[in-house]
Amino acid sequence: MPQQVRGVIARAKGAPTELVTINIPDPGPGEAVVAIKACGVCHTDLHYREGGIGDDYPYLLGHEAAGIVESVGDGVTDLEPGDYVILNWRAVCGSCRACKRGRPWYCFATFNADQKMTLEDGTELSPALGIGAFADKTLVAAGQCTKVDPDARPAAAGLLGCGIMAGLGAAINTGGVSRGDSVAVIGCGGVGSAAIAGARLAGASKIIAIDVDDRKLEGAKQLGATDVINSRNADPVEAVQGLTGGFGADVVIDAVGRPETWKQAFYARDLAGTVVLVGVPTPEMQLELPLLDVFGRGGSLKSSWYGDCLPERDFPMLIDLYLQGRLPLDSFVSEEIGIDGVDQAFETMAAGQVLRSVVVMEG
Template sequence: MPQQVQGVISRSKDAPVELVTINVPDPGPGEAVVKVQACGVCHTDLHYVQGGIGDDYPYLLGHEAAGIVESVGEGVADLEPGDYVILNWRAVCGTCRACKRGRPWYCFNTFNATQKMTLEDGTELSAALGIGAFIDKTLVAAGQCTKVDPAAEPEVAGLLGCGVMAGLGAAINTGNVGRGDSVAVIGCGGVGVAAIAGARLAGAATIIAVDIDERKLAKATELGATHTINSKDTDAVEGIQALTDGNGADVVIDAVGRPETYKQAFYARDLAGTVVLVGVPTPQMQLELPLLDVFGRGGSLKSSWYGDCLPSRDFPLLIDLYRQGRLPLDAFVTETIGIGEVDVAFEKMHGGEVLRSVVVL
């Protein structure tokens, strides 16, 4: 039977978030209901509140989540009640042109649950990134559930559902960082420091963290940066070049997503180096670069979608690395909070006080 649970919504642009009663339907064909155990508070959720992603209000917020499958709908064959899962927002279709070419991490037809969760008056909710996990139980497509080792705590495991995976994947999957490479990461929030952790995991020799906040640079050092640059005091491009024998880094990752930081990344890479954009720009941003410089410097200019991850491949592997002590996911959790404290967590995030607040249900 349909259930009524508590969840956090954004009713309109810039309105305070609200904890309200939400109707969760029984799972239909290809769907699952998941009891959420923990969900990270991500910048993407704040973008929904601020109208930076769309205007399909009201939004059910939250998406970096782990939990237990409670029930599944008709036709679900590889998932059953009791499975411990991380939720993902790129459930691959298996039939689009990217999937058929063996590149499912680029799937052009990812899908979500068909049914909608609603408010008590029947108003349909738009689930953040097709998940909506600031809630006791959520309805998702079964393909959005990735089974992992249940020994990993949910407040840690759930972070792979978005920001941490985006950063790790930007370095490992998109940037193809290899042993001995030099890497620079511009912007050391949650995604940026995850990229640093990914570069260390991949064996990079020089890992340069760039930010204007000494607290973030300290966390970057904890997670693997060999050098730091405070770009309030030092030109980022000159600083990166000085640390790489005047050449620039093999891979530069822009985890901010602004024209200014992208230009820094472009000019701070070595000839034939790689730029990876993983920070999300806003719709009005424009970029100008001399086309001759684009041609003359060679290399690759890439965008990283969700760290170009394949959840079924990457989530279990990264959880195993965490369990082996090789990936310090615990370091990303600044605090755990209750579901009624999401608005305070947004304020702390905006002020740079936390790397990740995690709602524990």
């Protein structure tokens, strides 16, 4: 039977969020209804509210979530009610040109639920990243559900659904960090801090954290940074070179996504080093760089989409590492809040006071 549940929506650009009643249809073919246990408050949700992604209002916000499969539609064979899952926004199709070439993490045809969730008056909702998890329950494509060990705490596990996976993957998957590498990370918010944790997990010998906030730099030390640079007080390129024998880091990860930070990453790497852009630029940003410098330094310049992750491969592995005590996901949970606290969490996030606020559902 269709259900009515609570959900947090953005009705118009820049307007405060609203906690409203939404309609959840029964799952159709290839779909699943998931009861949400916890959902992180991500910058992407704020971008939706502020019109930075589109204007397909009203949006049902929330996407970094863990929950329990409640029901599945026809044709779903790899999920069943009771499964504990992390939701993902890369439900790979298996048949596009990227998937056929064995690169499903670049899937060009990821899919979402066909049916729409609605307001009580029938207005169709646009779920954030095809998920919409600031809600008691949500409707998704079955491929957006990745089964993991149910012993993982939902508030921590759900964060793998977006920002933490983006940072970890930028280091491990895109950057290819390996044992003995030197790594610099520019920007130590949630994504940058996850990149630091990923570099540590991969065995990097030197991990340099760069930020303008001493609080974030202190947190970066707890996650594995061996050195920190406050770029208000020191030139980050010179400081990184000074910490790496004058050469620069093997991998530099820009978790900010601004032209000036990308240039810092470019010049702070070793001659054949790798630059990874995982911070998200805005449409008006432009980059100007001498082409000869690009040619003369060699190496790799990469962008990391969702940490180049494959959810069915990466989520279970990372949850296992978390349960073994090798991946400190709990350290990213700065506070747990109720479903009515999303706007306040946006303000706290904008002030740089948290790595993640996490909405924890009642029951």
